[in-house]
Amino acid sequence: MDRNRENNDRKDSQNTNKFTTKMQKKLVVLYFLVLLAFAGLSARLVLINRDNGEQYKRQVLSQQQYSSRTLPFKRGEILDSKGTKLAVSEKVYNLVLDCKLMNEKEEYVEGTIAALTQCFDVSESDIRSYNEQNPTSQYHVLKRQLTYDEIAPFQELQNNEEQGKYIQGVWFEEEYRRVYPNNTMAADVVGFTSKDNVGNYGLEEYYNDILSGINGREYGYMNDDSNLERTTKAAVDGYNLVTTLDANIQGIVERKLQEYNDTYKNAAREGNGAQNVGCIIMDVNNGDILAMASYPFFNLNDPRNTDMLLGQHVVNEQGAVQDTIINEETLAGFDDDTLYRQLNALWKNYCISNTYEPGSTMKPFTVAAGLESGKLTGNETYQCNGSLTIVEGQKPIKCHSYRTGGDGLVTVEGAIERSCNVALMKMGQAIGKTTLLKYMQDFNFGLKTNIDLAGEARTASLVFTEDSMGPVELATASFGQGFNVTMIQMVAGFSSLINGGYYYEPHMVSKITASDGSVVRNIEPRLLKQTVSESTSAKIRDYCKAVVVGENGTGHTARPAGYIIGGKTGTAETQPRGNNQYVVSFIGYAPADDPRIAIYVVVDRPNSDKQDDAKYATRIVKSVLTEVLPYMDIFMTEPLSEAEQKELEEQQIAYKQQLMSQVSGNDVSDNDVGGEGGEDQEGGQAGEGSQSGEGTGNEEDNVNRPAMEIDPETGYGILPDGTRVDPKTGDAIDEDTPLDLPEPNLPLNDGQNQGDEGGDNSPF
Template identity: 25%
Template sequence: MISRDSEKYKYSNFTTRSKNLSRTCLFFMLILITRLYQVQVIEHKKYEKTLVDQVEATYSIMGNRGKILDFRGKPLAYNSNLYTVAIDPRRVYKFETAMNALEEIDKNHIKIGYRALKKKLPSLSESKYKIIAKNVEEDKKEEIEKLIKEKYKLKHNEIFFQKKGNREYYRKEIFSYLVGITGFTKKSKDSKTGIFGVERKYEKYLRARTITKKDIFTRSRFMRLPTASDELEISANGKNIYLTIDYFLQYILNEEVKKQFDNTRAEMGLGLIMDPNTGRILATSIFNKSPQKNLKNQIIQSQYEPGSTFKPLIVAAGMEEGLISPNDTFDVGDGKIVRHRHTIRESSRHTKGILSTEEVLKKSSNVGMVLISDKFSNETFEKYLEKFGLEDRTKVDLPGELKPYMQHYNKWDGLKKNTMAFGQGIAITPIQLATAFSSVINGGVLYQPYVVDRIAGDDGVVIRRNTPQKVRRVISPKISQEMRSMLEHVVADGTGKNAAIDGYRIGGKTGTAQISSKGGYLRGEYLASFIGFFPANNPQYLMLFMFLKPQADIYYKKFGGSVAAPVFKEVAKRIIKYNDILPGDVEYLGDSEMEFPENSSNEPLVEMPDLSGKSAREVLKILGKLGIEVKISGTGLVDSQWPKKGTALEKINKVKIHLK
């Protein structure tokens, strides 16, 4: 029998143990709670970072700078990429498949020092990044990428690439002053930025972005987890800039300007082709004797006294204001006139007597222009300079355009208006002259010139398109028509006859400007120029040519009619061939009305026909219906073709022809 004391002792002992156990449990619970609080609250960021480091991988994707292309899509500035090859040692270490891939890369593709790398990996097992090769070219990169993805099925950036973009330029010696270049600046020490030309003007569109991307893995790091960001496709590439420049016109212009630049031993030669009805710049060409000037776009950054190419602007202004008419006459006497104790002479001793307004332009009479300018007040004269856009920049979409060198009419001396009438005493850029002249012959409207047609992404979606911007009406359509007629006569039987092309209606004006210096005008040195357009009845092309200080044994061989007008003729002839432009006296028929001897029988073509002697237009007419792509080189008529005549058409999807 157990006594009550004994039972009381047992109960007391049990209670004591229970209390001790409870206290112990409570103690450990307090420790656990304290630890949890420490981990989850006090040291939360520390442990979160540790977890993120274990399951997240962050890397950067560098996009490509946008391309600059001509109107047809020919790249003029593009990227040639080199790559750095790197590994993530944490993923590669103890991963046999990745190690096998590295071994094969070292053996068959690029040397990465596999054996030395294998020995170092244990000490790099906590590192995220290790470079194993630099300056790997695109084709090698693609080989290695195909190997690791297709053969070794590596999908989690065990081996990865980092891009280093090189900017390349097509025919840099021709396009650099327009397209521009990239380089490092104080604001962009880590990456190149546009510092000249289109590269600079459109930097915000062209520049590439660097995108940071994260991958999330299981703790073993051998399985990548899908995330919402996988659905988000963000392009890091810059936008592509399509110029209004037509490479084929550029090629023609460049070749002819260079030829005359060399022949005349000039200090500078330039050419410009515009659409006078829109302000689109279609081609530009600049050559300099001094290589230091090759990066200067002299079409917008150099000022010249234009000389006689300026005269049509003043004649048009006088006619618009009602001060003169085409049939008005002016007595230029013996070829000289005195104004404010200065004698102004004709450039040719044969320019004498009574001249009509049209003859003043045809014979390029300086004295006649002085007499015309006498009819203007200073205020009216300046009003038209402003209307022609010659008191401000044209706002062409290129950086660095100079403002015309002009003074307010209140500051003019008595001679200023008279000399400006024949293109002296005013300094403007070639683009300003071409833009103003366009308004004389296009119906009377001044347009803002532009060199960029559109901006698009890699997917071809256009995000911006430049359209013709009308600045103001300068003269009426009637006066513009009369000016075209008078300027056509300048080419037909005036100083511009060296620009004439048989069967085609050409208009234009020569210029032979004296070159000013600190001590006055240089003796025997000229800026020879010609500005012309065609077809004269409906101008589609306006072209300006300038040659600075051309050399010749006979002084008049340095004049615009002898130096620049022939270049216009040669360029225009090649454009006519290139575009199959019909003569002005032949009615143009649309494609639906034109007949070509493409197939004399009613049977469908089954063999490649003989294309020799045909124009590009005829070839496209014949083969276009068959869905065959035609690649054309040269100008003129078909000289050679591939595939040859008689080849079965069912085997052909592309044809190459050379024109000569």
């Protein structure tokens, strides 16, 4: 029996061995078949992915909720030196419709469209038409750049328990909009941004990389609650710019330029008061630009508005200024290219982008070159008979006094005071072209100042060289004709002339800060070189002081009441010679005994029959300094004459009348002061004498003052400096003084006075 069991076990073992071998063979075959199947499947997947991968990817994603959006950065702010905001970025919202989500239920469509038309100025028919044509669209912008106040009513409906459940497929895309709170203030300096948030012109362009940040991103696959697998990369905001500008001083300057244009617009011909009017005020001791403006202005919040083109000259394709004036008729005939060319001319900053011959404002530079080089001692005298022959056989070059037989015997100081061309030409001959050209380069003529603004002109090809300067060119260059400069070159060089010889690089930004207020970088003043010695600088200050206060000075009308200033007038005839078109100017400093600021005003071709009269510039200087110097706590040093006292009183009366008009809406009558005869008549040039001006037009003393606000609780008028005044009379009052108040519906000023923002501009 045991033997039988053993035999059976042996047979079972044999049978098991036979089964295992067969199975192994089968498994091997099966393994290779499966491997081949996987290989074929893999190859097929590769081919599908290569040929149709994107199509299937879109199909898969369309069946899931996927949230991905850009988080915009906030462009940095631009502020004046005291924190007044010149450019800011405010958050706005784009109204976006997701048709696919809205179409999930019919009640969603009706409820959503009803809410949209109730809260926004959108067309129901347009929404329905778009939805019918694009039922699966998930991104359709209905309205752009809405403020929070504009979207708040709709969000209230969304959050309403009853109505909100029927509003689906609407969301708000965040972005930032560039806003300029003061509209036209410092338009040339600040610049503006394009729709893609890129800076154009001015600080916006020059510091675009600093002002720009980095967009963030929020993305991930989302569940029904839209809160799973969310990844957020925060945006990095741009840095802020703190400028050297003082909004109060800037506002004064812009207001005075506007007044000039209002006075002389259409005076002798159709058009603005001049082709261009520019003004720069600079701290002579560090290069800070306190104010920079040129007229006409433009609105930074609406830079393509064509209203400010009216009265300007047409610019042709080559950039040359034409005689044609832009009016409603010519404006209507412009094609897009022509219109854009005119706007580009408007947006340019005249103070840094345009070049012109400086005229007699060059004379202090010529004298300084002679004194510093030792070619002049300052004790020389010159005989002026009204003209000087430079090259035998050629026409003599005339002085402004040629009609009266010349200036006679003049000293170096007298030559500056009287602005004698003949004396300056003789000085130029003594100095020589090599020395004069060397000092011209030291003063940065022909070189860029590298001011931190976009658009500074290059003048390297517009100045004389050793090869191009002959005897006649040396003579005319000595009194500022034959070569071109920019306003920023002149004021920076002149500041070094009167501050002891120290040439500072002019600059617009003092520091860069982060969004939390921390200082990223301080931009210190850059002292580049010393152009002249302290002793030469002192002499130039004395000579320029005589221009304003000397008996024969040409700049009497630049002096503000109660102050002594120094400076130099300038008149230069434009090309071609003999066209009787002039650029007139005044460059000066205040106060005379301890210069703190330099001021430079240029009037490019005044709207007058007789343009060669520097008083078009000096009157602006006087008007500006009358307000700027008290604001800067620079006190009067000179007694007031009866006439000056009366003038200041009239300005006070005009100020009060202006305040009253802003409250009552009544017009203020003009208080015109008659203009005097021309004092700066030195604009002679090679071959053609400049005729003396007689002074045309009246200077309007009535000024636009800051708007007053009305305290709704007390009824007092509140000036920008906090002074409380009677809204009827403009008189300052105590808080306890009872007022005879107007009715509550009295029309008030709307607070949109151009060029008046930034604080109290009153000198009183």
